[in-house]
């Protein structure tokens with residue numbers, strides 16, 4: 843399966859700004875996710891439909907496989923606008939952040955719905 847990758851502005855800004863020091867690890871993890879997107883941990887409850895992968899223990903990448911996100915009714919659960927702009931075989935890298943902040947940030951960004959590839 844060939845997926846198209848999209849990134850939020852937040853994601854791109856974070857790896858060239860705040861987390862520039864671990865940019866290589868993030869980019870490497872992005873490649874791994876593109877190859878095996880279903881290996882990430884499925885999120886639950888109010889982020890059901892998204893997945894996460896951790897980097898070096900402290901950081902988390904939150905992403906969506908749009909087909910799965912839609913199927914799980916994300917537009918009703920957490921008002922995901924991201925999947926409205928993408929086709930099924932898209933992966934959206936939503937945010938990379940310290941573990942404790944990542945889900946809160948992800949929630950805000952999927953409601954905003956601005957992505958780039």
Ligand SMILES: [Zn+2]
Pocket residue numbers: 891906908911912916922923924925
């Ligand atoms: Zn979605």
